[in-house]
Amino acid sequence: MIENFTPLSGLVGGVLIGLAAAMLLLLNGRLSGISGIVGGMMAPKTSDVGWRAAFIVGLLLGPFIYILVTGGALLLEMQASVPVLVVAGLLVGFGTRLGSGCTSGHGVCGIARLSKRSIVATAVFFVVAMLTVFITRHVL
Amino acid sequence: MGAGMPRTFVALFAGVLFGLGLAISGMMNPAKVVGFLDVAGGWDPTLAFVMGGALLVTIPAFRIILGRPRPILADGFVLPTASALDGRLLGGGALFGVGWGLSGFCPGPAVAALVTGLAPVVAFVAAMAAGMVLYAWVFERPDRGDVRTKPANPQGV
Numbered sequence: 242m243i244e245n246f247t248p249l250s251g252l253v254g255g256v257l258i259g260l261a262a263a264m265l266l267l268l269n270g271r272l273s274g275i276s277g278i279v280g281g282m283m284a285p286k287t288s289d290v291g292w293r294a295a296f297i298v299g300l301l302l303g304p305f306i307y308i309l310v311t312g313g314a315l316l317l318e319m320q321a322s323v324p325v326l327v328v329a330g331l332l333v334g335f336g337t338r339l340g341s342g343c344t345s346g347h348g349v350c351g352i353a354r355l356s357k358r359s360i361v362a363t364a365v366f367f368v369v370a371m372l373t374v375f376i377t378r379h380v381l
Numbered sequence: 382m383g384a385g386m387p388r389t390f391v392a393l394f395a396g397v398l399f400g401l402g403l404a405i406s407g408m409m410n411p412a413k414v415v416g417f418l419d420v421a422g423g424w425d426p427t428l429a430f431v432m433g434g435a436l437l438v439t440i441p442a443f444r445i446i447l448g449r450p451r452p453i454l455a456d457g458f459v460l461p462t463a464s465a466l467d468g469r470l471l472g473g474g475a476l477f478g479v480g481w482g483l484s485g486f487c488p489g490p491a492v493a494a495l496v497t498g499l500a501p502v503v504a505f506v507a508a509m510a511a512g513m514v515l516y517a518w519v520f521e522r523p524d525r526g527d528v529r530t531k532p533a534n535p536q537g538v
Contacts, residue, residue, distance in 0.1 A: 251427040
């Protein structure tokens with residue numbers, strides 16, 4: 242049974258994400274991996290803080306523009322309590338750095354480069370996330 | 382900064398485009414993401430269309446762009462050099478998968494969702510940043526000779 246399916250807005254949003262990644266690579270020679278861009282600012286030897294900060298400011302400006310244009314229609318439905326979100330946040334932060342990427346870096350940019358590491362990493366985090374949801378929703 | 386200014390504006394504009402894409406796609410809503418991951422529930426395949434739409438652009442575009450000798454505003458492309466399927470890649474991917482499944486947040490949508498100012502989003506992103514700092518502290522401390530730093534991989538992909 243398929244529910245809440247919004248393929249057109251999903252496809253349009255995805256194309257914009259792909260264009261952003263292509264633009265950053267063509268002009269700046271950089272990959273659009275969000276965990277790498279954010280995490281690169283947390284490392285002891287930080288380089289290129291300027292472009293990283295600018296990208297993150299843009300990442301916030303994009304939804305802000307969307308809210309302005311659509312008149313405040315950005316729906317966020319939390320799926321866990323704050324304590325669980327904190328544990329999840331720690332896992333996502335540590336895990337994406339340890340695994341060298343997240344949905345954008347491995348999933349969008351790495352697969353596009355046909356990187357074996359990114360294809361495997363993407364398969365791992367999708368399968369583990371699906372198992373996690375299955376256990377928390379249907380077993381516990 | 383000087384020569385870096387155009388690159389900073391490009392990064393800002395790419396970020397805006399990326400954030401706009403996330404907002405339009407619906408992927409900033411953790412319920413949509415968990416709806417995709419919940420294959421045994423009321424499955425919502427939207428996430429596959431978002432990734433498909435992005436890859437529809439990046440697969441051909443990256444092939445053309447990486448065929449160029451260099452990017453337009455920089456001296457070279459910064460690309461990952463690692464090729465091994467090692468424990469860190471698999472373990473990191475698995476830890477990320479657990480956190481993603483528990484919350485419905487991955488780094489991009491979570492950071493973008495800070496714009497809502499919602500307390501649970503702030504809590505998630507603060508914890509995520511702490512996890513990244515913890516990683517840097519454990520694996521990238523320059524003063525710790527016993528821990529080898531990863532090969533040059535500034536983009537973290």
